[in-house]
Amino acid sequence: MKHLIDITEWTKEELETVFSWTLTMKKHPDPGFKPLAGRSVALYFEKPSLRTRVSFDIGIQELGGNTTIVEQFMAGIGTRESVHDVANTLNGFVDAMVCRLFNHQTLHELRQWSDMSIVNALTDFSHPCQIMADVVTLKEIGLWNDGHFTLTWVGDPNNVLQSWLEMALFYPIKVIVSSPDIPTAFQSWFDDPRMKDRLTWIQNPKQAISLADVVYLDTWISMGQEDEAEARLAKYAAYQVNEEMTGYMQDHAVILHCLPAKRGQEVDDFTMNKFKPVIFRESENRLHVQKTILGYLLEPVRMAWFCSQFPQESTSPLVKA
Incomplete structure (x- = not known):
């Protein structure tokens, strides 16, 4: 079984x-x-x-x-x-x-x-189901490259990032986490020798995005965290991926979002609409x-x-x- x-x-x-x-x-x-x-x-x-x-x-x-x-x-x-x-x-x-x-x-x-x-x-x-759908999406659009790519996570490190890091144990994916700090729950990943030279923290989101083949977004306020909404919005305000921020992306890079998106928080309308084809392909997958x-x-x-x-x-x- x-x-x-x-x-x-x-x-x-x-x-x-x-x-x-x-x-x-x-x-x-x-x-x-x-x-x-x-x-x-x-x-x-x-x-x-x-x-x-x-x-x-x-x-x-x-x-x-x-x-x-x-x-x-x-x-x-x-x-x-x-x-x-x-x-x-x-x-x-x-x-x-x-x-x-x-x-x-x-x-x-x-x-x-x-x-x-x-x-x-x-x-x-x-x-895990989300990340497996993400991999299929990257294979379809030609960015998987047998796992040889850089994924930049922007915003609140959460359960979706956890599954991406687990996937990176099987493939040579490089992961950049761009957030105000490294949450205690993820420190063990940064100390893990299996992720040596493949997991980095870059506080500056513009710098982190400029290095990415894939930029990954998720809500800053997950289910069960509604009481923390005000503090979280203040903490991650500088990490909104918007029209200005996407200007730092490489030409071939894409944005993935596991949805639901909170437009006006972690992402703006311009960015969601620009990357709509890949984001909703990701959803369908x-x-x-x-x-x-x-x-x-x-x-x-x-x-x-x-x-x-x-x-x-x-x-x-x-x-x-």
Whole structure:
């Protein structure tokens, strides 16, 4: 049984398989291919969601699976019922559980107490599905270069940055963090010998952006941080990526944003509109990569068979048709 809780629990070969299959299935859509027929997936949400909820729901249905939405007010995981009891209950109903949670540890507990595949659809700690969609996007637009590129993170270091750093353990990605300071939670990454000469902090955002192939943005006020809004807006005011700031970017560089964007805070209208094609391609790719993730976890042989029909485009060193 496989799960997607942290990118670091996977291998590079597994990641490459998902990326390859995602590109193949996106290029060759087949409404008759239903590898998840007879499979059911629970989508569990403690947090509000647009892209995650719709992309997983639609994607699983496109692959022939059944979905059911479970929200915190309904089940009350850890409050109304223990994690143990929720896990054992859903274990009798579904094959996988996709979770958008606050507490990352809950994912590990769900895995401990059930036989379901557990998929991390965002926690306060990490967001692996987003970064896997980002990689697919960079492959499509020609900036991936086998991981040989520089990504500049501008603003508040958070769960999305955490997953980018995890991805950088498998590829030669150089990461620049541009923020007023280095949060304590990320200091261990700067001390990690595996990231030597590949992770740097540059306080000046204009300098940091000028070195980037990819500039990455996210909101300064994540879900659950609303009480800190005033202080955060003041802290990161100089880090808004706007029309003036984009003038420091290299000509080939792009901006990615995991959305939702708070226009007028971390980004302005000009920048969002200029990079709209890549940002909303990035958003759409959540659908495509998550279909592959569920297919890989639940029906890898069927997925391998389908993608093997396009051998010049799709390879997997792990799963044979």
